[in-house]
Every structure is written in C-alpha cells, then in structure tokens.
Amino acid sequence: MSGFARPGASWILIAAVFASCLLACSLSAAPASSPTAGAILDRYVKVTGGAAAWHAKRSERDEIEGRTLDGERVVLRATVAISRRGDSFSDIQVPQKASEGVYNGIAWALSEFSGVRIKNGMEREEAMRDSRMLEEADWRSLYPKSRLAGIETIAGQRCYKVLLLPSPVEKAEWFSVSSGLLVRRASYEISTSGDTPAGYTVEEWAEHDGVVQPRVMLAWRGDFQYRLAILSTAFNTHPQREDFAYPPEVAEYVAADRAGKALPNAEEIVERHIFESGGPEAYEMLRTQQITGTLTFVARNIEARTETWAASGGRYYQSTDIAGLGKQEEGSDGRIAWDRSPAIGPRVRPRKNPGALGITLDAAGVIAWRLLIEQVRTEAEEQIDGHDCYRVRLVPRNGTGDMIRWYDRATGLLYRSSLAARTDMGEVPVVMTFEEYRDIAGVKWPTRIRTTASGQDTVFAADEVKLNEPLDDAVFDVPPEIRDLAQKKALE
C-alpha cells in the first residue's frame, strides 16, 4: 500500500499509515518451509483476525499521528476512512489542511497548497489499491503474481520477504516466520515529483473489535524518519457510499474536467517542467556552472559582457562589464556575500538569493520548490508570444509578492516568469522570458532570457554554458577590500 503521493509534504505519509491500519485476518498454518507468497498472505489475514472478522467490517476510521523520533514535533495528523468497496477519505490537519480520497473510481486530492488534483495513471491505480480495507486479503485479484523473494532478518526477526506483483512500483512486505505478522513494508510513493521510497516497520500491535492491527510504526519517506501512531480506531462509521463523497470543489472540478474545461493541477505543471528539463536527478547532479554571454539593454544601445560562475556551497561570482558604467560584480564564497561597482563602491551584503537572477544557481531551488512556496494554483490558459501557456500563480512562503509563471503547454517548459524582486531600492517588478533551451549535461537550459524591469528591457544571450565542469575555486575568492570591509562590519 504505497502512499498517496504528495511531493514535499509529509502528510502524504498518510497512505503508508492508512495501509498499516488494514492488517488483518484469518489464521492458517504457515508452511514448514518455502511457503508460497499466497500462503504467507493468507496466513497474515488469519493471524490478524481472520477473514470472517474482517468481512464483518464495512468501513474503518483511524486517527493517526506522526512525530519526529524525539517525540517533540508533530509532523502529521489526520483522520483516515476507508471502505471495503475501495472508497476512501482522508482529512489532514498537519502539516497543512488538505484532503484526499477515492470516490466512484476517481482518485482525488484537495489541498490549500495546490487546490484540486485528479490522480491518473499509475498514481490512480495505487490510490485505488490503498483505499481498500486489508489489501492483502485481496491479493488474488490485486497481486496474483506475488512471489516469495527469500528469508531475511528484519528488526531481529526472521521474515519471509514477499514481492507484491504485479505493481507499477516495487512493493515488498516482510512477514515474521514465527508469528505470521507483518514486520515491514517497503514501497515507493508515486507522485508528481517522481517516486519516493517509503515504508514502515511495525513496533507495536493492538486489537480492536476482534482484529489485530499495527499501533506504532517506525516510518520513513526518503531520508526522513518519524514515528507513526494510531490514536484511535473505529469500524463501520461510514455506512453509506455517499459518506465518502468528495468535497464540492472536487465535484466542481470533476464536472469541468468532464466538460473539457478543467485546468491541470499546478503541481503537475511545475513538476512537468522539472521532468522535461532534465528531471530531479539531473538537477541534483549539478555541481558547477559557468555561463558567459551578452546582456543587451534594448533601446539604450548598450551591450555588456557577463560571466557567471557558481558552485555548490552557495558560492558564486558574476561580473557584468557595461560600457560607460564600468564593471558590476557580485559574489559569495559561501560565507561573505558582496557586490562592487564603480558607482556604488564595495559592499558586504546579506546573503543573496542567486535564483532571483533568473539563472538558477542552486538545484535545490528548482526541485525542492515546495519548500519555498506556500500555495500554487493554475489560473488560466493564455497565449504568450504565440506560445499556448498555462498561467500558474505561486505564493512564496517568505511573504514576498506572488510569482506568476507561464508554462508552455507543448513543451512543458517554463516560458515566462513575473515576480517582484527585492532590491536595495525597493521591490521591482520583473518579467523574465526564457527561450532557446539547450541540452547541457542532461539539463535543458534557457540560453536566452528577456527581462523587463523598471521599464527597462534587457536580453541576455548566453554564448557558452558549461555545467559540472571543474572550476578554479579562486574565482570565488572575496576581494581583499571586501574582506577588510566585512571584518570592519563584524567589529562594529
């Protein structure tokens, strides 16, 4: 039972929790040696209460809570309801208000973060399986090709490892050889941002109304570990199918979708750009950048050469040599951020966000965009410069003004971005248009960027973009006069 894949938000772990509430069933004797996967699954149903006990229950509602391993912080709190028919409804309070479920064959999600989203393809398929009470009991229809993959020691117990097959993602469960109970489950959550490893190891069990279920689990999603507890369990609380009906916003979206008028979910649009421009793995592999090009101040008859170097650790250096204005420089060695120009002189600055330049210097800023964004919505379809685009509004977490982005429907790539850039002189509306994407080191990189800011139009045309090539670290050295200035400021 893989999760309801919701990238970047830990509440998607609900799915894993949800699954762990469904363990049940009839007792059957474990084979003495090399049992079949079916036998192992049947035995699991049996030792958790038996088929009859489970079949007497039409629906189930659990209150769940996830906490950091030190118990200090609640990372997840939700109420999860599922039914024997395969309908479900999850009401999530932490980390943010959201809900999701399956109703009448539609797998849906609704969040303050990105509004309504309809799950399709493999994601829908997984959501449908996750919505069924005691998935293992239906292995004959859901996982008819399941097989025993060996015997392994998990959490100090000898376990049968069963691969649940067929499945669009790898899905494995370990059952205690001695007790027949589930010890661990490992799978992948399918989401708009890709597949993320997720699972849990059962630490405690509890009996409710004749069936045995996990009560406490050590869960993980990616590198994040937390402890998941079932706070309460109730059965047959949702007797009617309509009890699982989706909220009005979802109903409205579904109606629009059927009429061919619904806009795609904004998360999917943003993630599609990441996928089409190389994928998260390619961005994660980015270590260095070296970009040279020409910056033209349109209508001013001014051209400038620009050079940008960037490397991991927040190090960057950019110089722009403008005839009549001189060399404008800015940089950071990861500790001291600075800039310098003939008109203004040398300055030590608060750490700047290089992403604001429009040329992303930090891969995390691309793939971990949810950390920076509080809400995202698809607003409209619009044609920009002849490109059919989706207009997406992103609300930053830091309280700065909303960003509007236009994604090309045909290519999925970001075409235009509009935001209010914070500068020393105040907030400046900036519109950037990204063109001429080129494949460089596995990433599609915009090599022409048109910018309008403060009524000025500029065009940056890169003539060379190098990614992941060795750089001379000396380029990030802070100039002596800046270092002196930083020391002086520190003493103040």
Added chain:
Amino acid sequence: MSSRRPTLILLIAAAVCGLILAQTTVGQLTPKQKADNLESFEIVWRTVRDRHPDPNLNGLNWLAIHDSTKPAIEQARSMPEVRRILSDMIGKLAASHYAIIPGDLYKEIDNPTAQSGKSVEEGSSGIVPLIVGNKAVVGSVEPDSPAAQAGLRPGMVLDSINGAKIDPSLRLLDDLKDQESHRIVEQSVTRKLDGPANEAVTLDVIDEQGRAKHIELGRTPPKGTLVHFGNLPETRVYFESRALPDATGYIHFNEFLDPGSMMPKLETALKGFAQAPGVILDLRGNPGGIGLMAMGIAGFFIDQEGLKLGEMKMRETTLKFVIFPRPETYAGPLAILIDEGSASTSEILAGGLQDLKRARIFGVRSAGAALPSDIIRLPNGDGFQYAQALYTSVSGKVLEGRGVTPDVVVQQTQEALLSGHDLVIEAADEWIRSTRR
C-alpha cells in the same frame, strides 16, 4: 536613468523657440521616410501612454491627441516639420525630459568617420559662458586655454561670436523668464563658442572698462575625456579638485557620467581632503547623468546605513534612492553649489543631502528638471527622450519644475567676476570657516 544633456536642451530650445540648432535635411520625404515617421509617431504616442509616470497623463485626452496629430504627421513634408509636430504633442505633457532628438546627432555615434573620411576633433576656446541679467558674460576661463592666453577674464561681456550677435538669443529671455530657458540660452552660447579644433572663433567682447575688443581665438581640445553611454550623444567629462587657499577642498565635475573613471578620482580627492575644514562640491552647470552615481557619491559623506536621497515613483513601483555608505566617509562640513544649470542627478544629490541636513546649499535655484528619463531610437532615425518617473526628495519635495532652493542664495554678478571673485564659492567657504568658529 539618464538626465537631460546639454545637446538635448539645445534641441528643446529649437523646438520651443524656433531656433534650428541642428543641421537637418529639408526636402520632400520619401515613402519610406513617411512610413517610418508614422511608425515613430505611434511609438512616441504609445511610449507616453504606457510609460508616463502618471497613468492619467495629467488629465490629457491622449487618444484624442493621437487622432488629431496623426493626420499632421501623414501630411508633413520635411523631417523638421515631423519633429515640430511630435515636439508639440509631447509638449502638451508640460514636463521636462520629453524631447525629440534629430537623427543627425547620432551620425557621429553610429559612424564617426563617415562624413569626411576622418573624424573632426572638437575644440574649445576655454571660455565657460554665464548669463548674468540680460548679458552673456565670460563666467570662467580655463587656465592656459586660448582664451586665457588672449587675456580674456571672467566678467567680460560676450557681444558676438563669429560675427553673429548674441542678442537674439538673449532677447528670448525677455519672453521666457523660466530658469529652463535661461539655461538653454547659456548652453547655446557654449555651443557657438565650441567647434572644430582646427577652426578659430572670433569674438567681440566688452572689457571691464567698457571697451569693445575684437579677438580671434584658436580652439584646443577641450578638457576631459570623451564618454559614450548608450544612446546619449558623446560627451566630454572632466573632473577637477583642488585645495582653496584656506585648505577647504574644492571638487567640480561637469556631468554624472563615466563612474569607472570619475569615482576613483573623487575618492582620491576626498582622501586628500580628510583633514580639510570642509569640502565644496560644485554642481553648477552640471546637467546630471547616471542617477546611481548620486547614491554612490552621497555614500562618501554619509556613514549611516538605510538613509535615502529620495524616491522615484514609476508606474509599476517606487524606487528608493538609497545611500550606500563607503568604507571611509568624509564627516566635515559639506557645501554644494548649484545654479540654473544644475539639473536632474545634480538636483537629486543636492536636494537629498539638503533634506538630510548633511549639506548646505549655495547659489541660485536649480533647473527643476529632475524627471528620470530614458532615450530610445525611433524607426525614422531620431531619438525620443521620455520621463519614466516622478521624483521627490527625502522630505517629500517635488523637484520637477521647482528645483532645489539654496539655503544661502548667492547670485553671481558681473562686477564680482570682473574683480576676480566667485561669490558662490566665497559664500560657501565663509560658511565652512564659520563652522570652525
């Protein structure tokens, strides 16, 4: 952001006063020229509509103005006529920093050697003219210049240049009493005095005894370095600094341009004046330039972060002219000198430091032409200067049309010049001395 430049001001004078100061081609327009003119008109009209800092365009019915102007452009028979029509249209905005710049001015920029196969070196006689009352007088004389060698002295009256009386230009001031016109006429005299380095200029002057003199002066390369910045016509920029007899530091530069060369000179000068009793920053006749430099220069005199000179209000946003303190700042008394020729960035710097009570201002009210502007090239080859923003000093004073009012008003006189005195510098120096007492 760029400021109004002397050459541009002359052109505005041409439009307003009917003085055609730039050589233009008069004749039947070709179909392509007509089409380019029409497209240029649309761009000018649209740019004003979209970029004027006031979306209501001061209450003008801009669409109606479009419809009434377009037929005139279509029927125009010469480039000067097209420029006059466009100038009339933007003149309705009643704001500075709107101008049509004849394309001829750009020929030197676009192709400096095209005209004769070799570039013509500009020359200067060494006279800086000044309008005092209804006279054009010698304001100052460059040391070792042809004018200095010929014995010309500040205060002498300029009567004619190359046989042409200056009176017609001066008479314009009878009708146009504003400072803007005053400045325009002053700079038109400068333009007449300057010319090719290999050509002499003849002057009729009246000396301190009232005697008429006919003098022929050679022209030598003017001081300063030629600076080319975007669409602005090439300009000579110079910087000078010296210690006055009582050790007060004196700094003068003619435009806010070429920061790469000028700012290090300013920094060096101020380091040299570190122990001086005060510093005088002479912005008289300085028409402005790159606005960023006002913030950078203020940083040499302000050591507190977070202060600003003023605000520039644009359609989309308001930009603060933040002062960026330098690593080392000058903390002594600062006097800034201004006159009718001090415009744009000069006013932003002087007005801001006055509001912050960091500088005391001497001279006469500045030009009141403080709208940050931009210049674009039009399809017909001309340039179009337009204001992008409104500017208010840190105390909220609107500088446009009002200028910076000095703390101490000092009017230069012919008599003082003739007796070798610069009353404005002397007043500033006296104030600096008084701060020691």
